[in-house]
Amino acid sequence: MKVLILHQHFNTPQKGGALRSYYLAKALVDQGIQTIVITGNNEAQQRVEHVDGIEVHYLPIAYLNKFGFYKRSGSFLKYIFQSVNTASKFKDIDVCYAISVPLTIGLAALWIRQRLGIRYIFEVGDLWPDAPIQVGVIKNYFFKQFLYSLERIIYQQAASVVALSPMIKAAIEKKTPGKRVHLLPNMADTDFYHPEEKDVQLEEKYSVKGKFVVSYMGAVGFANGLDYYLECARNSQKAALPIHFFLCGDGAMANRLRESAKRIQLNNFTFIPFTNRAGIRELMNITDASFICYKALPILETGSPNKYFDGLAAGKLIVTNFGGWIKEEIEQRGCGFFTDPKHPTDFTKKIQPYLTDSALLKQSQQKSRALAEEKYSREKLSIAFADIIRSEKRS
Known part of the structure; x- marks a missing residue:
């Protein structure tokens, strides 16, 4: 089995930052599933690395937390086009796993589905566009409606959706009745972190x-x-x-x-x-x-x-x-x-x-x-994730 993971902000333990996508990819590798990740980085050239058995394709797309709305949007759009182009080079992909945020990751997954015939699972860690709208980043009425329409299409076209919390799961089920929604929260790395006396x-x-x-x-x-x-x-x-x-x-x-x-x-x-x-x-x-x-x-x-x-x-x-x-x-x-x-x-x-x-x-x-x-142990949730991926291949 071969799985493609789309995540613009893939981190490794050596780099730091949120490690969910690393944990998920490593879970598949440990189950004997060939795993390819397409992500972005702040370097000038595209490169490929093999990280703990994961084939990681780094695209030259700059992104920093301090970017403003328009600069972030430009980075998101670049990732759509470059990730789809990179994905077209792979053969025999069984399932694409698209990790938001941002919501625009879903556009890449939709395009891959239409262009390459690869079904996708869409992961929702934050409810977009609700989050940026409530925060006040997005104010234009017509743009809001466009994003809500895009959200519904992405959910509807997905083979299934993965929600990171019970509240996100309930919201997706309400927005898209009948859609299969899996609950897979973030993982607690109980092997790396331990209660210990202060040094x-x-x-x-x-x-x-x-x-x-x-x-x-x-x-x-x-x-x-x-x-x-x-x-x-x-x-x-x-x-x-x-x-x-x-x-x-x-x-x-x-x-x-x-x-x-x-x-x-x-x-x-x-x-x-x-x-x-x-x-x-x-x-x-x-x-x-x-x-x-x-x-x-x-x-x-x-x-x-x-x-x-x-x-x-x-x-x-x-x-x-x-x-x-x-x-x-x-x-x-x-x-x-x-x-x-x-x-x-x-x-x-x-x-x-x-x-x-x-x-x-x-x-x-x-x-x-x-x-x-x-x-929330990483071991238990890793097995649950691999089961979700296998179930979508069979369905």
Whole structure:
């Protein structure tokens, strides 16, 4: 069997960033399925690499988190044309697996289906165009209607759809009644991340010995609403709480957040540049609580952020400032808490029991790890993904 994966933002463990598409491709390779990935990179030339048995075609298409709307759109359009052209070189592809975002990946999958006769499965990690519309990036009425029409066509023409969260699955089933929709959440790499005692040398390296550490690790974009995270740090500083905050990542809002932190004179806050997976594991070692942050928009409550699953795997207290299925899950499982996005002082109130009761903190952290192993382990979900791919070949 031969599978083609389309994902413009494919990352490897050595590079860092979100690794879902790597995990999926590796799952197929481990099951003896030949796997080809077409992705983009910021280099000037097209190249091919073999990564852990995966044949990866890197297209010369620049993309950075700090790109504005029009520059991002140009990058997305380039990927459509170049990925389809590259796909036409392969023979005997059984299934194409197209990973959004953006929604335009679906155009490439549609074109491959029509031009090459290859059926496709469409993966939905964020509901497009709902997300950019609610965030306010897309405002033109006619463009909105065009994107909604495109969304319906992509779902209808897909052999099936994969949703990353229960809320996304329900939304797709409502938009496209009768369509087969699989639920396959992000994976917790329980082999790479482990609950562990804090390394004294790392505590000294980051100057946090004796501190309770809260970390945000991920994209630093407009939708992440990290002004709230800074406000949590400011209120903790005012309350003289023994907490240190880390923000590790990069994106369009990074410089503005640095300026804000300097202006309000935070001395309990550290920025760490984007790093690879080994760097994240190092930061995880000294972290007590993993913070998952978004702007207060309903559409952002449907997502399945990688940082949530990394925090679970590493056995961390989970803190969120948004509603939806993750809020419900951490509250039901006792592995974290919700802090009101309208009131940063809510964080300082709710975190205090964990500062004074180490047994309570340990209990919540253990529940995080148990949830990762039980429901989201990479091993279990890899098998489920391979089964989805095989089922589409048979159908």
